[in-house]
Amino acid sequence: MPIRRLPLPLLLTACIALAACQRTAEDTAPPVETVEVASPEEGGAVSSAPVDVDAVPAVPVAEPDTGGVDWSPMTLPAGTASISCELDYANAGDGTPLTAFDHDALREAMADCAERGVFRLRFKGRVTEDFTRLMKRLAVVADELSINKRVLDIDSSGGMVEEAIRAGDVIAETRWTIWVREGAVCHSSCVFLLAGGDTRLIGGRVGIHRIIRMSSTASTRAELNRELRAVYGRVRDYLERNGAAVAVADLMMAVPNRSLRILTPDELKLYGLDGVNPAQDDLDRLRLMRKCGxxxxxxxxxxxxxxxxxxxxxxxxxxxxxxxxxxxxGKFGFPDEQCPTESPLSEFDLVGALTAAAGNASRLRILGVPVGEPRPAARPTTPARATPAPAPAAVSAESRAASEPADEGDAAADEEAEAPVP
Incomplete structure (x- = not known):
């Protein structure tokens, strides 16, 4: 059959129209932002664990029961941490700095928060083994004091990949909300912590790049790639079990570790790193259906x-x-009379009820609920494992779809004012 050729005027018109469409798509696409980092080894995504390039990577899942936590002496040389019973960081600050990390010191620091049932950990620094140990210890003490609402208010340029995965599994098992406040960063391996949170509220910047193999013995690109493939296999397993997109690992591979690829708000939602954790949302849906209807x-x-x-x-x-x-x-009937503690943002109701009973007339600027003056000392409680806090009902990747179609040193600053932790 002979090929029919379009008349020249019609062909030119078609080409011009196609070019215009391509320009429009390019013009409307959000720009990709990258920034240079001075010394990624000081933060970043550093891997030093040995790998077996011929074996399927093991899945380093954290032990669900953190009651067997190691209480041997520790410090926090790569960061600073403080505890606050307040969610209003703008007015109340970041609370009491932690200088001791033994059981009694942590229990004393968190005792006042037992009445409210909520506490916030402000952490600034690198993700190391000490950070993982701190998260385990805080979860145990929070269980003892029946503090079910927990916020990790983080500002981190990254750190050790394997420790970020271990800490992320601890976070996932012990029900935390994670904030990256305005002015704060969560770069490199810190992104793995976001994947572990029940709810993530992000006002700062989140960035990724390639994992650095500090203990590598590779002398060729192929050898280095085999090592990295094993490490990224662990990363993919971790992201998958925590409801985040494994595409994050693929995107990391394409960004040199001397640079950072800043993720856009749309990308954070697309990859399951912002809002309610989709994996936890599925679990909570089943539980709440039985409990609340x-x-x-x-x-x-x-x-x-x-x-x-x-x-x-x-x-x-x-x-x-x-x-x-x-x-x-309020437009959706929350707090719910039958299930008040399962309602969205129920942690703020706990704060409001306690301080109203104390008769304090001052009001939190961002909450519109009374804020306590001196709080009564927490009553002694019998150590017991608390019932896990329900997943926040605020922002889920699935719900969004229904409604709409390492680094330079520690940066200044810091999830939803516990906003999405119901």
């Missing part, structure tokens, strides 16, 4: 979609998102 779950889902479209905007900081979420939930 189908109507509760339906309203919770509707609230999550509304939060995504109304409150979780790139131009808002953590404080503004929390305030917006608190104002929004």
């Amino acid at each position: 189908q109507d509760f779950v339906a309203r919770r889902d509707a609230y999550a979609r509304a939060f995504d479209t109304t409150c979780n905007a790139p131009d808002r900081d953590v404080e503004q998102m929390a305030n917006c979420g608190l104002e929004l939930r």
Whole structure:
């Protein structure tokens, strides 16, 4: 059959139209932002663990029961940590600095938070073995004091990959909300911590790059690639079990470790690193259906979609998102009379009820609920493992879809003002 050729004028018109479409797509695509880092070894994503390049990488899942935690003496040389019972960091600051990390010291630091049932750990620094040990210890003490609402308020340029995976599994097992406040960063291996959180609220910057093999014996590109393939296999396993996209690992491979690829808000949602953890959301949906009923779950889902479209905007900081979420939930019948502690942002109700009883007239600027003056000393409690906190009903990757189609040294600063932890 002879090939029919388009008339020249028609062919030119088609080419011009195609070029215009391509330019439009290029013009509307968000720019990819990369920044240079001075010394990635000081933060970044560093791997030094031995690997067997011929074996399937093991999945280093953390022990669910953190009761057997190691209480041997430790310090925190690569970072600073403080404890606060307040979620209003803008007015109340970051609480009491931790200078001792034994059981009694941590229990004393967290005792006042037992009445409220919520505490916030502000951590600035690198992810190391000491950070993982701290997260395990805090989870044990929080269980003893029945503090079910836990916020990790982080500002980190990264650190050891294997420790970030171990710490992320601890975070996943012990039910934490993670904030990256405005002005804070979560770079390199810190991204793995985000994957472990029940809920993530991000007002700062999140960046990724290649993993550095500090203990590598490779002398060729092929040898280095075999080593990295084993390490990235562990990373993919970790991301998959925590509901994050394994594409994050693939994207890391393409970014030199002297640079950082800053993830956009859309990418964070796409990769399951922002809002409610989709894996945890599935578990909570089943549990809440049994406990609170189908109507509760339906309203919770509707609230999550509304939060995504109304409150979780790139131009808002953590404080503004929390305030917006608190104002929004009344439209969906929250707090729920039958399941108040499972309702979205229920941690703020705990704070409000306690301080109102104390008769304090001052009000939190971002919460609109009374803030306590001196709190009564926490009553002694019998150590017991607390029931895990429910997943926040604020922002889930699935709900969003329903509503709408290492580094330079530690940066200054820091998840939803516990906003999405119900």
